[in-house]
Amino acid sequence: MLKLFWALPFVLAIGYYSYLNYEQFVAMNYLSMIPVVVFLVLIYPLVSFLHVLAEDRIPLYKRIYRLWLTANFLNEQGFYYEKASGKQGGRSKKKFPKVYLKQGKYDLRLYLGTQGSKFQDRFSRIGSELETTYFMDFMNKIDEEKFVVYELAYSAFLNRIEAKDVVLNDNYELVLSKVVKWSMTENPHLLIVGGTGGGKTVLLREILVGLLKKCIVYIGDPKRADFVPMEDLDVLKGRVFFEKEDIAKMVGDFKQTMNNRYDYMRKIAKERSERELGRFDTYGLKPTILMIDEWNALMASLNRNAKVGGQMIDDLLEIILKGRQVGSYVILAMQKPTYDDLPTKLRDNMMHHISMGRLSDSGYQMTFGDENANKKFRFIERLNGKKVYGRGYSAIFGLPAQEFYAPNLTAGFSFFDIFETYSRIENPHEPNYQxxxxxxxxxxxxxxxxxxxxxxxxxxxxxxxxxxxxxxxxxxxxxxxxxxxxxxxxxxxxxxxxxxxxxxxxxxxxxxxxxxxxxxxxxxxxxxxxxxxxxxxxxxxxxxx
Structure with missing residues (x-):
């Protein structure tokens, strides 16, 4: 229907041209017929191009197009009532159930009437179908008194920020895009999953832009590549490790630091005559972060030393289960969160998950859980004709995943230049504090x-x-x-x-x-x-x- 809107001016132009050259056509003047033939050949691809361009560039046109998509979806899926015509041999009429569409700048809400509708059961199970129809991310399903409401998100690319704008705000939320934030106090511990070349390591560096200014960060780099040179920076001096035994010891020391912070907080609480132990920041403590890249590679290298690997897993589990109140958090990056490398008890208690690049179906399932079993995860290589970098999905564990674009690296941006401006934060609670x-x-x-x-x-x-x-x-x-x-x-x-x-x-x-x-x-x-x-x-x- 919308394509006919674009075709109408061309059809009128051809008609007007034919009217002016009617005598030439009757006389079979082939030269005068050539423009008409060319127009007829080019009209469909030209109309299709204008339709796609308008859909991408004109918000009002996009809204109208989604209304047509909704009507087409209801019609094709059989979500309508048929009313027989009063005339013999007449065509029956179709009537749609109550459906409302509310379109925002970055999201869409579809209200489907359920009260007494014969479609109410089917309406409660169409989340994945709507993702395909609208080419959006299904975010949530809300059951209201008269409607089932589907929330879908789109235009995730427009929510992208630059790497220099990654900050940890006053609410301890790490801002990764205009809509995606990691709240370390509300959803402690961050898991990042992605294949080789998916952008995990770049995202970790971008995360450091926001964390190093206000947090004490310890980094494990078993690849000995991307983070080892940062050990020369004052803000990370003595806090970057690459030998597998040293990384395991780093995890153990981090656990001890966490317990020391608990001892300190209890002491201050006792002096204040507090009955309940408060959050770390009420005692003047800064967040401490344990960041390990390529966790799969680290666990593989420790297979020959099961004792060290087993102790490291135990230490990590204790940190993940106890660290929230004292501000001790974990960030792990890996290619695939298999049970052998990351037991379910660990993975399920890391509350914010991000995927980068392309994963297998089982990889998405392990990363985002059963709540996203029916979600259609898409791999998009190009967007508006340009190659896409840093695309993935983000979700608080147990909730639907949404499309996510990592902060953009602009020309001339240097992580080292940024990190050199940060002041070092001392941590007197660590076991080896001098x-x-x-x-x-x-x-x-x-x-x-x-x-x-x-x-x-x-x-x-x-x-x-x-x-x-x-x-x-x-x-x-x-x-x-x-x-x-x-x-x-x-x-x-x-x-x-x-x-x-x-x-x-x-x-x-x-x-x-x-x-x-x-x-x-x-x-x-x-x-x-x-x-x-x-x-x-x-x-x-x-x-x-």
Whole structure:
């Protein structure tokens, strides 16, 4: 019908031309007939081209076309009532049931009437058929009082963002497109699946653009290729591993870090007299991320050492089951989530799944679960005549998958240039942290976050420090974190008010120092100003006395 709309101007043009050249036609002037023949030959391909072009470029035309698609689908599938004609030999009339179509910018809702309809049972099972009809992704089916509602998504390509725009927002949602976000607190742990060349590794790097600025990330790269060079960056120094034994140890250390964070949170909760343990960010903790690429290859390389591989799986399972509350999350990338490499208990507790490139039917089934068993997963190699990169599907586990396009890499974009601008976030809870024994976190409070970087001071080596306390020991006795005490010391030293002694590079405190710091913390609770202002007032007062 819509093609006839485009054909009408050409038919009228041919008719008008024939009218003007009627005498030539009667006289069988073949030269005058040639334009008509050419028009008749070209009219169908030309009309088809205009139809496709308008469908792609004109939103109103696309909406009208979908209305026609809906009517055609109902007619072809037999979703109509027949009413016999009152005249003998007359044609029966067709009547469609109640059907409404609501079209948005990126989605479509189809309302199918069910109350008393003879089609109500069939209407509840046509999700996959609608995907094929509209060439969209079936997102959800909602049962309402009088209708069954199908939600379908389209124009996923228009939702694509650039790699530089990947961010972790204040709600701990990693923005991967205009509509796809990984909420690490609501849907912890991310599984990325895709064959060779599908774009998994590029997506992991794009994810780092958003994570490294606000999170502590540890990376396992068994391929020794894409992430190993990043170990030279300050933000990832000592946090990238490629030997299989080192990766297994990284997982074990990450588990211990998670448990240390639990201990720290319980301690602070007890000091606050809290009955319930809160979320990690209420205790000043940053998210910690365990990212491993090519998980299948890592497990294959550990087959000869079943003890190491088995322990790593146990450690990973504990992290996935317990890590959410303390902000410890896992990202795994692999070619196929087989049971041998990723047991079902692990896979089903990784709540956000993404596929990249083309997977087999069984690969899609294992990645997105039984809820998408009837979904038609499409592999699109070209879009509007251009080769497609970074296309896949995304879903929260247990919900329908939707089409997804990974962030776009623009010309001149460099991951290393971005990562070099990020400041390193220390993690005093990790087992191998090179700091004082207490390993308290850098709690960000309003009075300390504005401090500059600690200054370099000359080290005073003491032959015997048994009469001194460490910062960690003072922290335990006064209930303040290691990070808070250390930064207060930096304020005092950088202001030139006092130099603290050091033993082998570490600050050691006399009894007088401990009383001073404890008194400053007590005074600040009732002080209306900054730490720098209070420290200055305190030492100026002592000088006057």
């Amino acid at each position: 700091g004082d024994v207490d390993k308290e976190d850098d709690v960000e409070t309003q009075d300390l976050i504005d401090l500059d970087e600690p200054i370099d001071l000359p080290i005073q080596t003491l032959s015997d420090s048994t009469d001194f306390k460490t910062i960690g020991e003072l922290s335990k006795s006064i209930g303040k974190s290691f990070g808070q005490i250390k930064k207060l010391i930096d304020v005092i030293e950088k202001g030139g008010f006092k130099k603290f002694k050091r033993d082998n590079g570490k600050v050691v405190l006399t009894e007088e120092d401990c009383l001073l710091l404890e008194g400053l913390f007590d005074s600040f609770e009732s002080f209306d100003g900054t730490w720098k202002e209070m420290v200055s007032i305190h030492f100026d007062r002592d000088a006057d006395n």
